[in-house]
Amino acid sequence: MANLREISARIRSVQDTMKITNAMYMISSTKLRKARKDMEGNSPYFLYLQRMLAHILTELPMTDHEFLDLRPEKTGSKRTKAIIVITGDKGLCGAYNHNVLHLVEREMQGPEKHRLYVVGEVGRQYFAAKHIHLAGQFRYTAQNPTLHRARVITETLLADFRAGKVDEVSIVYTMMPNAITSEPQVMHLLPLNPKEVKGRLPGMDDQKEGELNFQPSVKSILDHLIPDLLVGYVYSALVDSYCSEQNDRMMAMDAASRSGQTMIHELSVEYNRARQAMITQEITEVVAGAKAQKKKKMQKQKEALRK
Amino acid sequence: MSERFRLKILAADKVFYEGEAVSVTIPVVDGSMQILAHHEPMVVATIEGLVQLRVDEKQEYPLIGVAGLGFTEIGREEVVVLVDSIERPQDIDEARAREALARAQEQLLQDQSIQEYKVSKASVARAMLRLSAVGKQHHPLSPFDDSSFY
Numbered sequence: 001m002a003n004l005r006e007i008s009a010r011i012r013s014v015q016d017t018m019k020i021t022n023a024m025y026m027i028s029s030t031k032l033r034k035a036r037k038d039m040e041g042n043s044p045y046f047l048y049l050q051r052m053l054a055h056i057l058t059e060l061p062m063t064d065h066e067f068l069d070l071r072p073e074k075t076g077s078k079r080t081k082a083i084i085v086i087t088g089d090k091g092l093c094g095a096y097n098h099n100v101l102h103l104v105e106r107e108m109q110g111p112e113k114h115r116l117y118v119v120g121e122v123g124r125q126y127f128a129a130k131h132i133h134l135a136g137q138f139r140y141t142a143q144n145p146t147l148h149r150a151r152v153i154t155e156t157l158l159a160d161f162r163a164g165k166v167d168e169v170s171i172v173y174t175m176m177p178n179a180i181t182s183e184p185q186v187m188h189l190l191p192l193n194p195k196e197v198k199g200r201l202p203g204m205d206d207q208k209e210g211e212l213n214f215q216p217s218v219k220s221i222l223d224h225l226i227p228d229l230l231v232g233y234v235y236s237a238l239v240d241s242y243c244s245e246q247n248d249r250m251m252a253m254d255a256a257s258r259s260g261q262t263m264i265h266e267l268s269v270e271y272n273r274a275r276q277a278m279i280t281q282e283i284t285e286v287v288a289g290a291k292a293q294k295k296k297k298m299q300k301q302k303e304a305l306r307k
Numbered sequence: 308m309s310e311r312f313r314l315k316i317l318a319a320d321k322v323f324y325e326g327e328a329v330s331v332t333i334p335v336v337d338g339s340m341q342i343l344a345h346h347e348p349m350v351v352a353t354i355e356g357l358v359q360l361r362v363d364e365k366q367e368y369p370l371i372g373v374a375g376l377g378f379t380e381i382g383r384e385e386v387v388v389l390v391d392s393i394e395r396p397q398d399i400d401e402a403r404a405r406e407a408l409a410r411a412q413e414q415l416l417q418d419q420s421i422q423e424y425k426v427s428k429a430s431v432a433r434a435m436l437r438l439s440a441v442g443k444q445h446h447p448l449s450p451f452d453d454s455s456f457y
Contacts, residue, residue, distance in 0.1 A: 038320075045317040048387055052380055056350070147319050213349035216336050221352050221378055228377075228391070231319075 004278065007271045011264055018260040024092070025253040032246040035145070039239045042147070046232040050197060053225055056218070057194040065219065067226045070191050071167045080113040082135070082157060082166035084234070086173045086241040087123035089143060093249035096174060096182065097122045103184040104172050115166055117157065145238035147231065154231045161190055173237035174244035182244035187237060189230055309364045310344035313385035316358065316372065318393045323372055324360065332359040332369070333379050333388060342386055352378045355433055357440065358388060371396055373440045375433070396440040404441060408434035
Protein backbone atom coordinates (compact mmCIF):
# COMPACT_ATOMS: atom_id res chain seq x y z
CA MET A 1 0.00 0.00 0.00
CA ALA A 2 2.72 2.47 1.05
CA ASN A 3 4.70 1.65 -2.05
CA LEU A 4 1.81 2.67 -4.28
CA ARG A 5 1.42 6.01 -2.58
CA GLU A 6 5.14 6.65 -2.81
CA ILE A 7 5.15 6.01 -6.53
CA SER A 8 2.21 8.27 -7.20
CA ALA A 9 3.79 11.05 -5.12
CA ARG A 10 6.95 10.65 -7.18
CA ILE A 11 5.00 10.88 -10.43
CA ARG A 12 3.35 14.05 -9.23
CA SER A 13 6.67 15.61 -8.27
CA VAL A 14 8.17 14.77 -11.67
CA GLN A 15 5.14 16.34 -13.32
CA ASP A 16 5.59 19.51 -11.26
CA THR A 17 9.26 19.73 -12.21
CA MET A 18 8.32 19.27 -15.84
CA LYS A 19 5.99 22.24 -15.61
CA ILE A 20 8.95 24.33 -14.49
CA THR A 21 11.30 23.05 -17.19
CA ASN A 22 8.64 23.62 -19.83
CA ALA A 23 8.09 27.17 -18.63
CA MET A 24 11.83 27.85 -18.58
CA TYR A 25 12.12 26.51 -22.09
CA MET A 26 9.45 28.89 -23.27
CA ILE A 27 10.94 31.89 -21.43
CA SER A 28 14.38 31.19 -22.87
CA SER A 29 13.07 30.99 -26.40
CA THR A 30 11.28 34.34 -26.01
CA LYS A 31 14.39 35.99 -24.58
CA LEU A 32 16.48 34.53 -27.35
CA ARG A 33 14.21 35.97 -29.98
CA LYS A 34 14.25 39.40 -28.35
CA ALA A 35 18.05 39.48 -28.07
CA ARG A 36 18.39 38.46 -31.71
CA LYS A 37 16.08 41.28 -32.74
CA ASP A 38 18.06 43.86 -30.76
CA MET A 39 21.20 42.66 -32.43
CA GLU A 40 19.70 43.02 -35.89
CA GLY A 41 19.05 46.71 -35.19
CA ASN A 42 22.69 47.20 -34.35
CA SER A 43 24.39 45.12 -36.98
CA PRO A 44 24.27 47.49 -40.01
CA TYR A 45 25.90 50.24 -37.96
CA PHE A 46 28.51 47.90 -36.63
CA LEU A 47 29.26 46.44 -40.05
CA TYR A 48 29.87 49.91 -41.49
CA LEU A 49 32.08 50.79 -38.58
CA GLN A 50 34.27 47.79 -39.29
CA ARG A 51 34.32 48.51 -43.00
CA MET A 52 35.34 52.08 -42.36
CA LEU A 53 38.17 51.17 -40.03
CA ALA A 54 39.41 48.47 -42.38
CA HIS A 55 39.25 51.01 -45.17
CA ILE A 56 41.19 53.63 -43.25
CA LEU A 57 43.82 51.11 -42.25
CA THR A 58 44.32 49.95 -45.83
CA GLU A 59 44.62 53.54 -46.99
CA LEU A 60 47.06 54.48 -44.28
CA PRO A 61 48.83 51.33 -43.11
CA MET A 62 51.42 53.29 -41.18
CA THR A 63 48.91 55.09 -39.01
CA ASP A 64 50.19 55.76 -35.54
CA HIS A 65 47.63 55.65 -32.81
CA GLU A 66 47.64 54.75 -29.14
CA PHE A 67 45.12 51.96 -29.66
CA LEU A 68 47.25 50.41 -32.39
CA ASP A 69 50.38 50.44 -30.28
CA LEU A 70 51.43 46.85 -29.62
CA ARG A 71 53.76 47.83 -26.75
CA PRO A 72 56.38 45.25 -27.79
CA GLU A 73 58.79 46.45 -25.11
CA LYS A 74 56.61 44.85 -22.46
CA THR A 75 57.07 41.10 -22.48
CA GLY A 76 56.82 38.15 -20.14
CA SER A 77 55.76 38.94 -16.61
CA LYS A 78 55.90 42.67 -17.27
CA ARG A 79 52.98 42.41 -19.61
CA THR A 80 49.47 42.53 -18.22
CA LYS A 81 46.61 40.92 -20.04
CA ALA A 82 43.06 41.92 -19.34
CA ILE A 83 40.36 39.34 -19.90
CA ILE A 84 36.71 40.22 -19.99
CA VAL A 85 34.76 37.14 -18.94
CA ILE A 86 31.12 36.83 -19.83
CA THR A 87 29.20 34.20 -17.90
CA GLY A 88 25.55 33.79 -17.05
CA ASP A 89 23.83 34.71 -13.83
CA LYS A 90 22.61 31.25 -13.02
CA GLY A 91 23.15 27.64 -13.92
CA LEU A 92 20.61 25.27 -15.41
CA CYS A 93 22.04 25.76 -18.85
CA GLY A 94 24.19 22.72 -19.49
CA ALA A 95 27.93 23.26 -19.75
CA TYR A 96 27.63 26.91 -20.80
CA ASN A 97 29.28 28.53 -17.77
CA HIS A 98 31.72 25.73 -17.29
CA ASN A 99 33.03 26.00 -20.84
CA VAL A 100 33.68 29.71 -20.50
CA LEU A 101 35.48 29.40 -17.17
CA HIS A 102 37.54 26.51 -18.45
CA LEU A 103 38.71 28.59 -21.40
CA VAL A 104 39.56 31.51 -19.12
CA GLU A 105 41.72 29.25 -16.97
CA ARG A 106 43.54 28.07 -20.07
CA GLU A 107 44.08 31.66 -21.18
CA MET A 108 45.56 32.50 -17.81
CA GLN A 109 48.37 29.95 -18.04
CA GLY A 110 50.88 32.24 -19.75
CA PRO A 111 53.73 34.05 -17.95
CA GLU A 112 51.91 37.38 -18.17
CA LYS A 113 49.97 38.97 -15.38
CA HIS A 114 46.25 38.87 -15.72
CA ARG A 115 43.45 41.13 -14.77
CA LEU A 116 39.93 39.80 -14.88
CA TYR A 117 36.83 41.79 -15.60
CA VAL A 118 33.79 39.68 -14.98
CA VAL A 119 30.23 39.99 -16.15
CA GLY A 120 27.71 37.59 -14.64
CA GLU A 121 27.10 36.14 -11.23
CA VAL A 122 28.37 32.63 -11.91
CA GLY A 123 31.82 33.85 -12.94
CA ARG A 124 32.02 36.17 -9.98
CA GLN A 125 31.20 33.37 -7.54
CA TYR A 126 33.62 31.01 -9.24
CA PHE A 127 36.63 33.30 -9.00
CA ALA A 128 35.67 34.42 -5.49
CA ALA A 129 35.68 30.79 -4.38
CA LYS A 130 39.13 30.33 -5.92
CA HIS A 131 40.39 33.52 -4.28
CA ILE A 132 41.33 35.06 -7.60
CA HIS A 133 41.23 38.82 -7.47
CA LEU A 134 38.89 40.53 -9.90
CA ALA A 135 40.11 43.83 -11.29
CA GLY A 136 36.69 44.87 -12.37
CA GLN A 137 33.22 43.63 -11.75
CA PHE A 138 30.28 44.82 -13.64
CA ARG A 139 27.61 44.57 -11.05
CA TYR A 140 24.68 44.05 -13.24
CA THR A 141 23.21 40.96 -14.68
CA ALA A 142 24.27 39.44 -17.94
CA GLN A 143 20.60 39.56 -18.87
CA ASN A 144 19.35 42.04 -21.42
CA PRO A 145 22.62 43.24 -22.91
CA THR A 146 22.35 46.88 -23.92
CA LEU A 147 24.65 49.22 -25.80
CA HIS A 148 24.91 51.35 -22.71
CA ARG A 149 26.41 48.48 -20.74
CA ALA A 150 28.79 47.66 -23.54
CA ARG A 151 29.86 51.28 -23.48
CA VAL A 152 30.48 51.26 -19.73
CA ILE A 153 32.56 48.10 -20.00
CA THR A 154 34.57 49.47 -22.91
CA GLU A 155 35.22 52.78 -21.18
CA THR A 156 36.54 51.02 -18.09
CA LEU A 157 38.89 48.94 -20.19
CA LEU A 158 40.02 51.87 -22.33
CA ALA A 159 40.81 53.93 -19.25
CA ASP A 160 42.95 51.08 -17.86
CA PHE A 161 44.61 50.59 -21.23
CA ARG A 162 45.45 54.27 -21.55
CA ALA A 163 46.77 54.37 -18.00
CA GLY A 164 49.08 51.47 -18.83
CA LYS A 165 47.49 49.15 -16.30
CA VAL A 166 46.83 46.65 -19.04
CA ASP A 167 48.69 46.06 -22.30
CA GLU A 168 46.31 43.68 -23.98
CA VAL A 169 42.60 43.19 -23.80
CA SER A 170 40.68 40.15 -24.88
CA ILE A 171 37.20 38.96 -24.25
CA VAL A 172 36.01 35.43 -23.55
CA TYR A 173 32.46 34.85 -24.63
CA THR A 174 30.28 32.19 -26.18
CA MET A 175 28.99 32.14 -29.69
CA MET A 176 26.86 29.86 -31.77
CA PRO A 177 28.38 28.88 -35.09
CA ASN A 178 25.08 27.19 -35.89
CA ALA A 179 21.71 26.77 -34.24
CA ILE A 180 22.59 23.67 -32.24
CA THR A 181 26.11 24.04 -30.90
CA SER A 182 27.61 26.82 -28.83
CA GLU A 183 31.28 27.20 -28.15
CA PRO A 184 33.40 29.54 -26.06
CA GLN A 185 35.62 31.97 -27.96
CA VAL A 186 38.48 34.33 -27.25
CA MET A 187 38.44 37.59 -29.14
CA HIS A 188 41.37 39.92 -29.05
CA LEU A 189 40.32 43.57 -28.69
CA LEU A 190 43.28 45.78 -27.87
CA PRO A 191 45.75 46.77 -29.20
CA LEU A 192 43.82 46.66 -32.39
CA ASN A 193 45.29 44.48 -35.07
CA PRO A 194 44.32 45.67 -38.57
CA LYS A 195 44.51 42.14 -39.95
CA GLU A 196 42.13 40.83 -37.32
CA VAL A 197 39.66 43.59 -38.03
CA LYS A 198 39.66 42.66 -41.68
CA GLY A 199 39.51 38.98 -40.89
CA ARG A 200 36.29 39.45 -38.93
CA LEU A 201 34.65 41.08 -41.91
CA PRO A 202 32.87 38.71 -44.22
CA GLY A 203 33.49 39.49 -47.88
CA MET A 204 35.81 42.42 -47.34
CA ASP A 205 37.60 43.16 -50.56
CA ASP A 206 40.97 44.79 -50.56
CA GLN A 207 39.89 47.14 -53.29
CA LYS A 208 40.89 50.70 -52.71
CA GLU A 209 38.32 53.39 -53.19
CA GLY A 210 40.96 55.97 -53.85
CA GLU A 211 42.51 58.68 -51.78
CA LEU A 212 40.54 59.76 -48.79
CA ASN A 213 40.39 63.14 -47.25
CA PHE A 214 40.02 63.25 -43.49
CA GLN A 215 38.42 66.09 -41.64
CA PRO A 216 39.46 67.43 -39.19
CA SER A 217 42.23 64.78 -38.93
CA VAL A 218 42.83 61.06 -39.07
CA LYS A 219 43.55 61.01 -35.36
CA SER A 220 40.31 62.67 -34.37
CA ILE A 221 38.40 60.18 -36.47
CA LEU A 222 40.26 57.18 -35.10
CA ASP A 223 39.79 58.57 -31.58
CA HIS A 224 36.10 58.20 -32.04
CA LEU A 225 36.00 55.25 -34.38
CA ILE A 226 38.08 52.79 -32.40
CA PRO A 227 36.26 53.08 -29.05
CA ASP A 228 32.96 52.85 -30.92
CA LEU A 229 34.17 49.77 -32.71
CA LEU A 230 35.20 48.20 -29.43
CA VAL A 231 31.79 48.98 -27.99
CA GLY A 232 30.38 47.19 -31.00
CA TYR A 233 32.60 44.15 -30.39
CA VAL A 234 31.76 44.05 -26.70
CA TYR A 235 28.08 44.46 -27.42
CA SER A 236 28.02 41.71 -29.97
CA ALA A 237 29.96 39.47 -27.56
CA LEU A 238 27.40 40.22 -24.84
CA VAL A 239 24.51 39.48 -27.15
CA ASP A 240 26.15 36.36 -28.56
CA SER A 241 26.79 35.07 -25.07
CA TYR A 242 23.29 35.87 -23.99
CA CYS A 243 21.84 34.12 -27.02
CA SER A 244 24.06 31.08 -26.42
CA GLU A 245 23.07 30.99 -22.77
CA GLN A 246 19.40 31.06 -23.62
CA ASN A 247 19.93 28.50 -26.34
CA ASP A 248 21.85 26.20 -24.00
CA ARG A 249 19.17 26.63 -21.40
CA MET A 250 16.51 25.78 -23.96
CA MET A 251 18.36 22.61 -24.86
CA ALA A 252 18.96 21.67 -21.23
CA MET A 253 15.33 22.24 -20.40
CA ASP A 254 14.19 20.34 -23.45
CA ALA A 255 16.38 17.40 -22.42
CA ALA A 256 15.06 17.64 -18.86
CA SER A 257 11.45 17.62 -20.06
CA ARG A 258 12.13 14.64 -22.25
CA SER A 259 13.85 12.64 -19.53
CA GLY A 260 10.97 13.63 -17.25
CA GLN A 261 8.60 12.06 -19.71
CA THR A 262 10.52 8.79 -19.82
CA MET A 263 10.66 8.85 -16.04
CA ILE A 264 6.90 9.27 -15.81
CA HIS A 265 6.43 6.46 -18.28
CA GLU A 266 8.64 4.12 -16.27
CA LEU A 267 7.04 5.15 -13.03
CA SER A 268 3.53 4.61 -14.33
CA VAL A 269 4.48 1.13 -15.54
CA GLU A 270 5.86 0.44 -12.09
CA TYR A 271 2.75 1.92 -10.52
CA ASN A 272 0.45 -0.29 -12.58
CA ARG A 273 2.52 -3.34 -11.81
CA ALA A 274 2.39 -2.59 -8.08
CA ARG A 275 -1.34 -1.99 -8.30
CA GLN A 276 -1.80 -5.27 -10.14
CA ALA A 277 0.32 -7.09 -7.58
CA MET A 278 -1.73 -5.59 -4.80
CA ILE A 279 -5.01 -6.68 -6.39
CA THR A 280 -3.69 -10.17 -7.01
CA GLN A 281 -2.55 -10.37 -3.44
CA GLU A 282 -5.93 -9.23 -2.18
CA ILE A 283 -7.72 -11.77 -4.31
CA THR A 284 -5.42 -14.51 -3.10
CA GLU A 285 -6.07 -13.48 0.44
CA VAL A 286 -9.81 -13.42 -0.06
CA VAL A 287 -9.78 -16.80 -1.79
CA ALA A 288 -7.53 -18.30 0.85
CA GLY A 289 -9.74 -16.91 3.58
CA ALA A 290 -12.87 -18.28 1.91
CA LYS A 291 -11.23 -21.66 1.51
CA ALA A 292 -10.22 -21.69 5.17
CA GLN A 293 -13.78 -20.82 6.16
CA LYS A 294 -15.13 -23.57 3.92
CA LYS A 295 -12.75 -26.12 5.42
CA LYS A 296 -13.82 -25.11 8.90
CA LYS A 297 -17.46 -25.49 7.94
CA MET A 298 -16.87 -28.94 6.40
CA GLN A 299 -15.05 -30.09 9.50
CA LYS A 300 -17.90 -28.88 11.67
CA GLN A 301 -20.37 -30.76 9.46
CA LYS A 302 -18.24 -33.94 9.63
CA GLU A 303 -18.10 -33.71 13.42
CA ALA A 304 -21.85 -33.21 13.57
CA LEU A 305 -22.39 -36.29 11.36
CA ARG A 306 -20.09 -38.41 13.52
CA LYS A 307 -22.09 -37.55 16.54
CA MET B 308 16.38 69.07 -61.32
CA SER B 309 19.02 68.46 -58.74
CA GLU B 310 20.79 65.17 -58.61
CA ARG B 311 20.31 62.62 -55.91
CA PHE B 312 22.67 60.28 -54.18
CA ARG B 313 22.33 57.20 -52.04
CA LEU B 314 22.29 57.99 -48.34
CA LYS B 315 22.33 55.86 -45.23
CA ILE B 316 21.95 57.21 -41.74
CA LEU B 317 22.76 54.49 -39.23
CA ALA B 318 22.50 54.74 -35.48
CA ALA B 319 23.87 52.19 -33.06
CA ASP B 320 20.42 50.78 -32.40
CA LYS B 321 18.57 51.30 -35.65
CA VAL B 322 18.62 52.32 -39.27
CA PHE B 323 17.37 55.90 -39.31
CA TYR B 324 17.27 56.55 -43.03
CA GLU B 325 18.14 54.54 -46.08
CA GLY B 326 17.38 55.72 -49.56
CA GLU B 327 17.95 58.61 -51.93
CA ALA B 328 18.48 62.20 -50.94
CA VAL B 329 19.17 65.53 -52.57
CA SER B 330 21.23 66.92 -49.74
CA VAL B 331 22.24 66.16 -46.20
CA THR B 332 23.63 68.61 -43.66
CA ILE B 333 25.78 67.31 -40.85
CA PRO B 334 27.16 69.05 -37.76
CA VAL B 335 30.97 69.22 -37.79
CA VAL B 336 33.55 70.71 -35.45
CA ASP B 337 33.63 74.09 -37.18
CA GLY B 338 29.95 74.48 -38.00
CA SER B 339 27.87 72.43 -40.33
CA MET B 340 28.55 70.89 -43.69
CA GLN B 341 26.17 70.21 -46.52
CA ILE B 342 26.75 67.29 -48.82
CA LEU B 343 25.33 67.16 -52.32
CA ALA B 344 25.72 64.55 -55.01
CA HIS B 345 29.25 64.02 -56.41
CA HIS B 346 30.95 65.28 -53.31
CA GLU B 347 34.65 64.58 -52.99
CA PRO B 348 35.26 61.30 -51.10
CA MET B 349 36.22 61.94 -47.50
CA VAL B 350 35.69 60.91 -43.93
CA VAL B 351 34.41 63.58 -41.57
CA ALA B 352 33.97 63.47 -37.82
CA THR B 353 30.61 64.82 -36.75
CA ILE B 354 29.63 66.33 -33.43
CA GLU B 355 26.34 66.43 -31.59
CA GLY B 356 23.81 68.46 -33.50
CA LEU B 357 21.10 68.42 -36.08
CA VAL B 358 21.27 66.24 -39.16
CA GLN B 359 19.05 67.70 -41.85
CA LEU B 360 18.19 65.99 -45.05
CA ARG B 361 16.18 66.75 -48.13
CA VAL B 362 14.73 63.87 -49.99
CA ASP B 363 13.15 66.00 -52.67
CA GLU B 364 14.05 69.47 -53.94
CA LYS B 365 10.43 70.54 -53.72
CA GLN B 366 10.40 69.79 -50.06
CA GLU B 367 10.14 73.07 -48.18
CA TYR B 368 11.62 71.97 -44.87
CA PRO B 369 14.32 69.42 -44.30
CA LEU B 370 13.77 66.29 -42.25
CA ILE B 371 15.56 66.62 -38.97
CA GLY B 372 17.29 64.20 -36.65
CA VAL B 373 18.98 65.05 -33.38
CA ALA B 374 22.25 63.16 -33.55
CA GLY B 375 25.01 62.20 -31.14
CA LEU B 376 28.71 61.86 -31.94
CA GLY B 377 29.77 59.99 -35.00
CA PHE B 378 31.28 60.35 -38.44
CA THR B 379 30.35 60.38 -42.05
CA GLU B 380 31.94 58.57 -44.90
CA ILE B 381 31.44 60.13 -48.29
CA GLY B 382 32.18 57.55 -50.92
CA ARG B 383 31.85 57.59 -54.68
CA GLU B 384 28.60 55.71 -54.63
CA GLU B 385 27.01 56.52 -51.35
CA VAL B 386 27.15 58.62 -48.23
CA VAL B 387 26.99 56.88 -44.87
CA VAL B 388 26.33 58.81 -41.69
CA LEU B 389 27.22 56.79 -38.59
CA VAL B 390 26.13 58.18 -35.25
CA ASP B 391 25.80 56.94 -31.68
CA SER B 392 22.18 57.86 -31.54
CA ILE B 393 19.70 59.79 -33.60
CA GLU B 394 16.09 60.64 -32.92
CA ARG B 395 13.32 62.61 -34.47
CA PRO B 396 12.34 65.73 -32.51
CA GLN B 397 8.84 64.39 -32.06
CA ASP B 398 10.21 61.31 -30.34
CA ILE B 399 11.99 63.33 -27.68
CA ASP B 400 10.23 63.49 -24.37
CA GLU B 401 10.37 67.17 -23.44
CA ALA B 402 9.85 66.64 -19.72
CA ARG B 403 12.63 64.10 -19.56
CA ALA B 404 14.98 66.27 -21.60
CA ARG B 405 14.31 69.16 -19.22
CA GLU B 406 15.05 66.92 -16.25
CA ALA B 407 18.27 65.73 -17.84
CA LEU B 408 19.35 69.34 -18.40
CA ALA B 409 18.65 70.28 -14.78
CA ARG B 410 20.54 67.23 -13.57
CA ALA B 411 23.54 67.92 -15.79
CA GLN B 412 23.67 71.59 -14.80
CA GLU B 413 23.55 70.63 -11.16
CA GLN B 414 26.40 68.20 -11.66
CA LEU B 415 28.47 70.91 -13.31
CA LEU B 416 28.33 72.90 -10.07
CA GLN B 417 29.80 70.06 -8.04
CA ASP B 418 33.51 69.53 -7.57
CA GLN B 419 34.66 66.91 -9.96
CA SER B 420 37.59 65.59 -11.93
CA ILE B 421 38.40 66.89 -15.39
CA GLN B 422 36.93 63.83 -16.97
CA GLU B 423 33.70 64.14 -15.00
CA TYR B 424 33.56 67.81 -15.87
CA LYS B 425 33.78 66.99 -19.56
CA VAL B 426 31.09 64.37 -19.24
CA SER B 427 28.72 66.79 -17.47
CA LYS B 428 29.51 69.48 -19.99
CA ALA B 429 28.66 67.11 -22.82
CA SER B 430 25.41 66.11 -21.18
CA VAL B 431 24.42 69.77 -20.76
CA ALA B 432 25.13 70.37 -24.44
CA ARG B 433 23.14 67.31 -25.43
CA ALA B 434 20.19 68.24 -23.25
CA MET B 435 20.14 71.83 -24.61
CA LEU B 436 20.27 70.57 -28.16
CA ARG B 437 17.43 68.14 -27.66
CA LEU B 438 15.31 70.76 -25.92
CA SER B 439 15.88 73.28 -28.68
CA ALA B 440 14.86 70.71 -31.28
CA VAL B 441 11.69 70.04 -29.33
CA GLY B 442 11.05 73.78 -29.06
CA LYS B 443 11.24 74.27 -32.82
CA GLN B 444 8.63 71.64 -33.24
CA HIS B 445 5.95 73.95 -31.85
CA HIS B 446 6.73 76.74 -34.29
CA PRO B 447 3.79 77.57 -36.63
CA LEU B 448 5.97 77.03 -39.67
CA SER B 449 7.26 73.77 -38.30
CA PRO B 450 8.14 71.07 -40.79
CA PHE B 451 7.34 68.35 -38.31
CA ASP B 452 3.68 67.98 -39.18
CA ASP B 453 4.46 65.59 -41.92
CA SER B 454 5.88 62.50 -40.32
CA SER B 455 5.01 60.23 -43.19
CA PHE B 456 8.55 60.53 -44.52
CA TYR B 457 10.12 58.52 -41.77
